[in-house]
Amino acid sequence: MCGRYTLHAHPDVVALLFGLSEVPAYQPRFNIAPASQVLIVRRDQERNVAAQVRWGLVPRWAKDPSIGARMNNARAETVAQKPSFREAYRKRRCLIPASGFYEWKAEGGRRQPYYVYPAGAELFAFAGLWERWQGPHLSLETCAIITTEANAKMAPVHERMPVIVSPADYPAWLTGGEVPLKPCADEAIGIRRVSRAVNNARVDHAGLVEPEAG
DNA sequence: CCAGACGTTGTT
DNA sequence: GTCTGG
DNA sequence: CCAGACGTTGTT
DNA sequence: GTCTGG
Secondary structure: OOOOEEEOOOHHHHHHHHOOOOOOOOOOEEEEOOOOEEEEEEEEOOEEEEEEEEEOOOOOOOOOHHHHHHOOEEEOOOOOOOOOOHHHHHHOEEEEEEOEEEEEEEEOOEEEEEEEEEOOOOOEEEEEEEEEEEOOOOEEEEEEEEEEEOOOOOOOOOOEEEOEOOHHHHHHHHOOOOOOOOOOOHHHEEEEEOOHHHHOOOOOOHHHHOOOOO
């Protein structure tokens, strides 16, 4: 799955790679957790546009937006059918820029975090969905990250991983085209063991992505 | 018909 | 909103 | 994803 | 055990 990630590229780099005329100012982040505001790229009137939305998709029909806490990920295998995601899958897709992501592996009773980063690229673009929810007193924009089976390189650490869209597929994904939601190539990622300090979602500093022995 | 769910992951 | 279960 | 809470009453 | 908050 994908329950924590990082984004520490300069906003100008994000603008260049995603064809954006503006990107909201943001601080580098090394421990982005569900329920926080995250940067997404979506299609708006034939242009790519960045926005900050809450991670945890709240379906349009939800009576209580706290349901979003359980909608951080959507399975690629079923995203087109599930009531919570299918409308967004057809009409409200997004790309989610990331410098890397964390996955935990059970190691002798403990859960050990690993950091996965792009090999030969500056950023990942996760396949995502977004939604707009309107309550009586509150309106919310939210998103979810689509996951798929792990590729061979990830598999020893974790059996799922986020869908990573290649730059050639950005336009098709954002405009509702057919893009296979498959794991990326083994060569596209690097993996390293990192400190368990990342477990605490309130901790956020560059040291979290540094390699740890073991 | 109405009531109730609508999700993923990891662990057992 | 829409589908499944009762 | 992990960490941390999980409750009510009455008073300030 | 399960839910909420970060």
